[in-house]
Amino acid sequence: MxxxxxxxxxxxxxxxxxxxxxxxxxxxxxxxxxxxxxxxSLTDWDSFTPPKWVGLDNYRRLLTDDPVFWKALWNTFYYAAISVPLGLVLGLWLANLLNKRVRMRKLFRTLIYLPTLVPLVATAMIFKMVLAPSGPLNDLLGLAGIPGPSWLLEAAWVKPALILLSVWGAGGATVLLLAAMKGIPRELYEAAEVDGASSIRQFWSITVPQLTPIIFFNLIMGLIGAFQVFSQVYILTKGGPNNASQTMVPLLFDQAFSFYHLGYASALSWLLFAVIMVFTLIAFRSARRWVFYETEVR
Structure with missing residues (x-):
């Protein structure tokens, strides 16, 4: 012993x-x-002088006296509510296309995943040129007789421009979904064909349920990434015009490193953490109804 x-x-x-x-x-x-x-977060600290204890004053100011905070929170919700579902749908659609037996599909898979390998800063700089008032996107719209807006200079169009940039990186989710599709037993599709199920019916009754664990993973990672969006906003707009594109993390960065309100920024970071936790818990609670695992018995 x-x-x-x-x-x-x-x-x-x-x-x-x-x-x-x-x-x-x-x-x-x-x-x-x-x-x-x-x-x-419970102090008033500028990183140069000793922190002064203020208790919950930073949280009170954020929730009651800071309209920019509520604007940034709304913009973050707006960005997450559109970019995450759009990315999931686009990734699922692309994965389904790439799973078919077509010529040069390996090349197409590489091209779709390639944007995720480009550094985000470089991608943002490219989109800054593409979305310029006289950029390629507006030139393309002009050929169709559509007057292009000033994407990054107009409050009504700046958030759609950022969402368009987020869709550019859908290749990562596509690869995961494609890998999961390869693991679906072929016997399920053969049995469905014998029963007379159409390809659309097979997709919704076999493919999608089998992919729900990967869809759920992409949902969680997408939510966390959307609430923490920073580089795109800071490089393209710096929160403008008039805070129309200001989100939580750029606001946190400005408070901490532009205005040296590190105590205030710490309180903001914990409020952001609480928001992310709430939405993550909601997603996990909802997963019981629509996420299916092969070894799970219900």
Missing amino acids: STLSKLRRREALWFYLFASPWIIGFVVFLLGPMVASIYF
């Missing part, structure tokens, strides 16, 4: 030894800053 205990202690020692780089990194770079930000 004592020999077994020594072996277990030795195994535990080796486990913690090999896991120590991750544990140290987690404590130093994630857990520590999170605990510190909770404290700073």
Whole structure:
């Protein structure tokens, strides 16, 4: 018994030894800053002078005295509510097309995934030129007799422009869905064909239910990414015009590093964390009704 205990202690020692780089990194770079930000969110701190304790004053100001916060929150909801479902639908449609036996499908798969490999900053700069008032997109609309708007300069069009940029990166979700489609047993489709099911019926009755775990994963990652959108907004519009495209993370960045209100920015970050957690929990609760797993019995 004592020999077994020594072996277990030795195994535990080796486990913690090999896991120590991750544990140290987690404590130093994630857990520590999170605990510190909770404290700073309750202070008035500009990073140059000692923080002054203000309690919940930062949260009160955000929720009652800061109209820009509510504007940014609404813009973030708007962006997430349109870009995430649009990305899911587009990814599912593209994956279904690429799953068919067509010529040069490997080339098409590469081309669709290629935009996700381009750095986001470079993509934003390209779209800044494409969406310019005299850019290629407006030139293309002009050929059809449609006057193109100033996408990034008009409040009515700036959010659709950002959503258009988000759709550009749908290739990542497409690849995951395509891989999941390859794992669907062919026997299910053969049985459906014997029963006389059309291709559309097979798609909605076999393909989509089998893909719901991947769709759910893309939904969660899309929600988190949409609520944390930063580079596109900051590079293309910096929140303008008149805060029409201001979202939560660019607002947080400005408060922290432009105005040096780090305590206020910390409170804003925790409110953003709470919003993301609420929507993530709602998604997980709803998953019981529409996400199906092969090993699950209902």
